[in-house]
Amino acid sequence: MITGTLICARCRVLKQVLEHNRLQLRTLSAVYQTQYDNQHYNEPKVMSLRNLNTICIKSGFNITAVMHSSCIFRCTPARMFHMGRILHRVHRDHGKETTELDQSNENLEDELSSSHLSELDDHYLLPENGHNVFIVQPDLKGKLRQRDGSNIELKLQEAIALVDSLPKWSVQATETVSIKESGKKEFFTKGNFAAISRQIRRTANITAVFVNTNKLEGLQLSLLQKAWGLPVYDRFTVVLQIFKDHARTKEAKLQVALAEIPYFRSRLKGMHAGTLDQQKGGLAHLGGSGETWIELRKRLLEERGIKIKRDLAVLKSKRHLLKKSRTKKEIPIVAVVGYTNAGKTSLIKVLTNEAALQPRDQLFATLDVTAHAGFLPSHLSVLYIDTVGFISDIPTSLIASFSATLEDIREADVIIHVRDISHPDTDGQKLNVIQTLESLELPKHLLDNMIEVCNKSDLNHSSHEGGGICTSAVTGQGIDDLKLTLEDTVITATGSMKKSFKVPMSGDHLRWLYKEATVVSTDQCDSAEHLLVHCIISQSAYGRFRAVFGKKKQEPS
Numbered sequence: 001m002i003t004g005t006l007i008c009a010r011c012r013v014l015k016q017v018l019e020h021n022r023l024q025l026r027t028l029s030a031v032y033q034t035q036y037d038n039q040h041y042n043e044p045k046v047m048s049l050r051n052l053n054t055i056c057i058k059s060g061f062n063i064t065a066v067m068h069s070s071c072i073f074r075c076t077p078a079r080m081f082h083m084g085r086i087l088h089r090v091h092r093d094h095g096k097e098t099t100e101l102d103q104s105n106e107n108l109e110d111e112l113s114s115s116h117l118s119e120l121d122d123h124y125l126l127p128e129n130g131h132n133v134f135i136v137q138p139d140l141k142g143k144l145r146q147r148d149g150s151n152i153e154l155k156l157q158e159a160i161a162l163v164d165s166l167p168k169w170s171v172q173a174t175e176t177v178s179i180k181e182s183g184k185k186e187f188f189t190k191g192n193f194a195a196i197s198r199q200i201r202r203t204a205n206i207t208a209v210f211v212n213t214n215k216l217e218g219l220q221l222s223l224l225q226k227a228w229g230l231p232v233y234d235r236f237t238v239v240l241q242i243f244k245d246h247a248r249t250k251e252a253k254l255q256v257a258l259a260e261i262p263y264f265r266s267r268l269k270g271m272h273a274g275t276l277d278q279q280k281g282g283l284a285h286l287g288g289s290g291e292t293w294i295e296l297r298k299r300l301l302e303e304r305g306i307k308i309k310r311d312l313a314v315l316k317s318k319r320h321l322l323k324k325s326r327t328k329k330e331i332p333i334v335a336v337v338g339y340t341n342a343g344k345t346s347l348i349k350v351l352t353n354e355a356a357l358q359p360r361d362q363l364f365a366t367l368d369v370t371a372h373a374g375f376l377p378s379h380l381s382v383l384y385i386d387t388v389g390f391i392s393d394i395p396t397s398l399i400a401s402f403s404a405t406l407e408d409i410r411e412a413d414v415i416i417h418v419r420d421i422s423h424p425d426t427d428g429q430k431l432n433v434i435q436t437l438e439s440l441e442l443p444k445h446l447l448d449n450m451i452e453v454c455n456k457s458d459l460n461h462s463s464h465e466g467g468g469i470c471t472s473a474v475t476g477q478g479i480d481d482l483k484l485t486l487e488d489t490v491i492t493a494t495g496s497m498k499k500s501f502k503v504p505m506s507g508d509h510l511r512w513l514y515k516e517a518t519v520v521s522t523d524q525c526d527s528a529e530h531l532l533v534h535c536i537i538s539q540s541a542y543g544r545f546r547a548v549f550g551k552k553k554q555e556p557s
């Protein structure tokens, strides 16, 4: 039996280090590497430890120690112990397929690959103690201003609300700075940069700077961090943290993890390869084909992205099954969209009387797409879909990672656009939502039939002109109007009809209609043996009704 140390073949760097030092490891690593290359090269998941163990036994290899690439970088004794324990169990249970084992392997893979990526993180996302933030509000000048067109004071207010949405984060000071050009290596001009740096240095107790711009380039970010000696955040990273903090379900967490990848990638871009490789103990290049520290992390990020997308696809297929069963029952779907904090969840709560719904005065309180059943005045049941709020100046990659939400909007029968009519920038917010919806290339009829709701009208003291149904989710004002309008729109959008049927008191007609259509009300007929039934019925159900019961007898002209 050959005795040796087991290594993770995914890490070619480590393999080369070991070989370079003439350690007696080649037999197993070669077997593992070959298997990995042949079978799993394009797959993010490495061979399971159980399979590896089978190979070990077949090739007469006795494992005496476990070693992973993270030993070189950041291997904790606990991780080593964990891996050793699993291998011990694999040995013991060799040949037996136990689910417990699979579970451990999965967790382990995640733990190990995130151990590399956590070095990119450096507690930058969701630091335990929060932050005292200095907000720098860029004031765009010249052509940039014309393109942007929004009010600086309102942008600053939104930046403050974003920071306040994070646990233990607070705003310490704010400053507005003129910006003339974007896309340059340096974000600020020299003079402005010196002034803002002085201001930051003078303000006590600051632990982070938030530059309220869409997204800083990797290089810009690292230059600013170096100059100020503080972590620097842009809009993308602040919203990403809010998403990370608010994500509850597996799907939302996966979507946030997917959104994190471009962020990590941009961090890599901003890092200087030479400096980091030196810091990591000269492991930058080991032989011609070895991976540098940065290459390794790029590969891990790519693998992580593939894995997350695969997991999301599984969830999506389940979601489709659910949708199919919904469609089978022909329940109309109403997607409730709007700017974050406009009152979407609150409105659904009053429309459905669902006590469990919890609106919160927070940006991005809702991150999970949820469905809530409600009834319209004619007893027509609908499903309201609560969605993630929109916000201006967010890179599309962040929105795209929430593609499931967007797909739900696409598949709805009707869209309700909820606006916060009391917000000083309500028109800007409306424009942003419309532009985002248009960029989703939704079917034309969905945009044409969209219902605009001017919510929080109890707080709006100036008169509101223009379309839209004025509502208040707090006082209930306008909710009945909204339901009536929604009912008409749903009936038109789903191709349903309002019909009345004269059906015999005895017989299956009435039971059938209650099951397959929405019975609005019933009336006595001239004949005592018949009943007049008023329904909302889909075209397909109407066709079936006629096929089962015949036309002439039941329908009054």
Ligand SMILES: Nc1nc2c(ncn2[C@@H]2O[C@H](COP(=O)(O)OP(=O)(O)OP(=O)(O)O)[C@@H](O)[C@H]2O)c(=O)[nH]1
Pocket (backbone or CB within 6 Å): 338, 339, 340, 341, 342, 343, 344, 345, 346, 347, 358, 359, 360, 361, 362, 363, 364, 365, 366, 367, 388, 389, 390, 455, 456, 457, 458, 459, 471, 472, 473, 474, 475
């Ligand atoms: N006064 C008043 N407050 C409202 C009204 N509707 C919602 N709110 C408040 O506005 C805040 C946000 O409400 P939500 O329903 O959570 O808003 P949302 O659009 O779902 O927000 P996100 O999920 O974060 O995008 C909460 O504090 C609500 O109580 C309203 O009509 N009048």
Ligand SMILES: [Mg+2]
Pocket (backbone or CB within 6 Å): 344, 345, 346, 359, 365, 366, 386
């Ligand atoms: Mg909400």
